[in-house]
Amino acid sequence: MLEPVKKIRLYESIVKQIQKLILSGELQPGDRLPPERMLAEQLNVSRTAIREALRSLEMMGFLESKVGVGGGTYVKKITINNILSPFSQILLQNDDFIVELLEVRLFLEIEVARLAAIRRDEEDLKKIHEAIEEMETAIRRGETGLLGDNAFHKALAVATSNTVLQQLLLLCGNLLELEREEHLSSSKTESKKALIQHKKLAHAIEQGNDKQAQTIMRDHIHDISKTIKSNRANRAQQLAGGPDEETE
Amino acid sequence: MLEPVKKIRLYESIVKQIQKLILSGELQPGDRLPPERMLAEQLNVSRTAIREALRSLEMMGFLESKVGVGGGTYVKKITINNILSPFSQILLQNDDFIVELLEVRLFLEIEVARLAAIRRDEEDLKKIHEAIEEMETAIRRGETGLLGDNAFHKALAVATSNTVLQQLLLLCGNLLELEREEHLSSSKTESKKALIQHKKLAHAIEQGNDKQAQTIMRDHIHDISKTIKSNRANRAQQLAGGPDEETE
DNA sequence: TTGTCATAATGGTCATACCAAAAGCACTAC
């Protein structure tokens, strides 16, 4: 079966070429591309095509540009989170997204707890304890402790020694940030409860007890998810008169 | 602490405006934007600025453009996979990425098996069986059965009724496509073995036996991962004289 | 030493011209 021949646009071709240079390691984060006018000469195209390609790569998160002497176009460091963050608001619009994401986050975090208990080293434990102290201090001041919460979950993810998992968790955490903040803000009780669970988790992980770590994490994330779903249900009720109650 | 004031570029502003329209639902997948020249008039900027913004949104996966009568710029449907696929080659360059991704895929797929067994409906089961037949037919013809394999795993993911999970699995599958094809190509034995495991899984899921589904899936993905890691180790050995053997 | 001004480098924006692709319509030949 013959397929339609798709003519490739210049700007597309340039985007792909530059991506390839980044891929092959010829271009590293921090490297500076030649000036636009020079690139246009080298590639024997107009500056327009160059700009369209560079603007695309810039908005995609690959490059950044600066004006003036010493200005130019520089290669940025690529992470999954950097790539997805421009899209997060769009993904959040889907009403089911949050609920589904909570479900995915539940089993990702349980797996994090398991791997962290198995793989953590002294440095990881130090970070975990620092995060707990940070959260504790913030709560004592009357704050929600969200930053400490973020730091705690990040430290756990780092302790798994799996960067793909880290990126996924970071992404989940960011996408759920409003909801998580709301949860911790809802009452001082919730913040303190989360802190207690963090401490229990830290202890299980320190002991290398992966079974217990999983159980505590399951309870912890389940609590949070329950509140978030409840808040969403209340919000939807106020707006439109109440969704069906979900069986859990 | 005062922060530097960042001057916003026209193309950036236009990108954000269009993203916002998509976010608010004013623009839906399939909707057509006004022609470039008209947009330039409406926004009182040059066509260049419009093009730079539209090219960016296009390369980011939000829009697609067509030339000629009835042509124009159309809004695309946004999924995580669409967004990430331009970056997949970059992510694959990280040597540890594949190994880590295999690990993440293992527990995602186990969770899929569990949820599929609990949540599948008749339609899901039909799709699952169709995928098995497709793979069986391909193997009988002497092919690898990769398409049937893809269809099978997709049908399972759909049966979870969690689209976030589906997207993540689709992404993992795509990122690992070369490796998975290599695995199925390595011998007819591997393809047949995979097919047998698919059949066992289908049976467990049909029976609603989530524990058994998880066990079979663990074995299945573990087999694949083991071969993929082994192939990578052999490849690295050929290139550079042998990595340390990983304890498993 | 500090402040001011000029210069140069590089991205940012605009306008204009022309090309390429595609659909629709009218006309002609069979």
Added chain:
DNA sequence: GTAGTGCTTTTGGTATGACCATTATGACAA
């Protein structure tokens, strides 16, 4: 009536040239 051809229009694709805005640096004067 049908198929083929050519023309027109619409819209994105590409090029060119001009000018603007920002920024760092160096020279010069107070």
